[in-house]
Amino acid sequence: SPIPDYLAHVLEKARPNEGGAAADYIETLAKADTSKMAVALAMVDGNFYSAGDDNIEFSIQSISKSFVYAIAIEDAGLEQVLKKIGVEPSGDRFNQLSLERSTNRPMNPMINAGAITAHSLVVSPTANLQERTDRILKVLSKLAGRELHVDEEVYKAELKDADRNMAIGYMLKATGIITCDPREAVKGYIRQCAINVNVKDLAMMSAVLSNGGVHPVTGEQIIPHTSVRQVLSVMTTCGMYDAAGDWVSNVGFPAKSGVAGAIMGSLPGQVGLATFSPKIDERGNSVRGVAMCEQLSRDMGLHMMDVS
Ligand code: GLN
Structure with a gap:
């Protein structure tokens, strides 16, 4: 599959972006290795792809x-x-x-x-x-x-x-x-x-949201359908905090960020995805993560307002 190569390319394209800084309100986050980067995609049909430091664990934080x-x-x-x-x-x-x-x-x-x-x-x-x-x-x-x-x-x-x-x-x-x-x-x-996850976990968790609450691999209904709609709606309008409007217009899928540097995105009916890079901007969103999500959205046509 060409997808892992494509994901590696997404990482390299975002890597030169040195903006932001690791959260420093606690020592554990401040000492994070800011060179680490990862991305993962979990399709609702069960296919799964990841690239970069995809086994690195970090705290899930606000996600x-x-x-x-x-x-x-x-x-x-x-x-x-x-x-x-x-x-x-x-x-x-x-x-x-x-x-x-x-x-x-x-x-x-x-x-x-x-x-x-x-x-x-x-x-x-x-x-x-x-x-x-x-x-x-x-x-x-x-x-x-x-x-x-x-x-x-x-x-x-x-x-x-x-x-x-x-x-x-x-x-x-x-x-x-x-x-x-x-x-x-x-x-x-x-x-x-403070629960630890990696990007693969987050992409999988997000794919459950994208799949109406049903786990794409186990087939189990983990989140009731009505809650999924509510959660994704609120992620769309509030998930990226005071950058939510910017995010919806540029990237265009429901998402949630955490101060440890992860972003989790979910396009209903399609894919769950996650990015990781510790440096965050003043609103608390990962700088390279935002860049990677913009890239993925453009390349893969993930904007929910686009007709495919
Ligand atoms: N533990 C952090 C806090 O409550 C989580 C915040 C975040 O990820 N934005 O301040």
């Missing part, structure tokens, strides 16, 4: 927000989730302390306030941290097709520097959006962000 939103919808019901979390792009930074004025809801589930709320709805509002993180780890492992683990070093480091996320947790508690102990919700959220 977990997509899947935890799906789990919250399954566990609490869409109606309840919509009462607690909006679906409007915020235009703010991902860790902004902000809520909708009239409803007190976080603007959307892709910023931290919405993601911490989604986490609090996993299993049940009265569940504990262990029960929630077990459920999340189980679903994410099933999506990836292998057993995933929490990076305890990342978890500990994030927890030591969690003042801002704790502030968001207390803000949510004060306004009645979450009802559990805000520290438990924030700790659980930080734990879900």
Whole structure:
């Protein structure tokens, strides 16, 4: 197949781009090897391709927000989730302390306030941290097709520097959006962000979204169909934070980025893809990752508004 060669070419084309810097709010991310790059494509028919440093593991970070939103919808019901979390792009930074004025809801589930709320709805509002993180780890492992683990070093480091996320947790508690102990919700959220993956895992997980919630290889319905539509819609409008508009017009498929340098993209009915390169821009999106996704979208005709 010429596809692996093509993917290697995509990597080399983006490599000279030296923009951005590794996230430096914790030591573990700051010391990431910024020369590492990888890309993976998982077709909904089960075909799979990858190139570059495709076994390098990194923390999933904010990409977990997509899947935890799906789990919250399954566990609490869409109606309840919509009462607690909006679906409007915020235009703010991902860790902004902000809520909708009239409803007190976080603007959307892709910023931290919405993601911490989604986490609090996993299993049940009265569940504990262990029960929630077990459920999340189980679903994410099933999506990836292998057993995933929490990076305890990342978890500990994030927890030591969690003042801002704790502030968001207390803000949510004060306004009645979450009802559990805000520290438990924030700790659980930080734990879900510290799950280690590689680009192959992310492409596979994304392909499940592209395939209506059914795993392309095992055939198992892992995410209910209605949740998939909701998740992909919110990824389209909010997945790249305050770069969402730029992203939709240039790249044109639902996507989610994480501060460790990964981007996960999903074109419904076609493909799940993932890129990795640690240097991120001021909005928190991988610089080379954005370049690679633009290239893939152009070359493979992945823009959802294009008629093929
Ligand atoms: N753990 C990070 C945080 O909550 C994740 C953010 C991200 O990937 N954008 O600040």
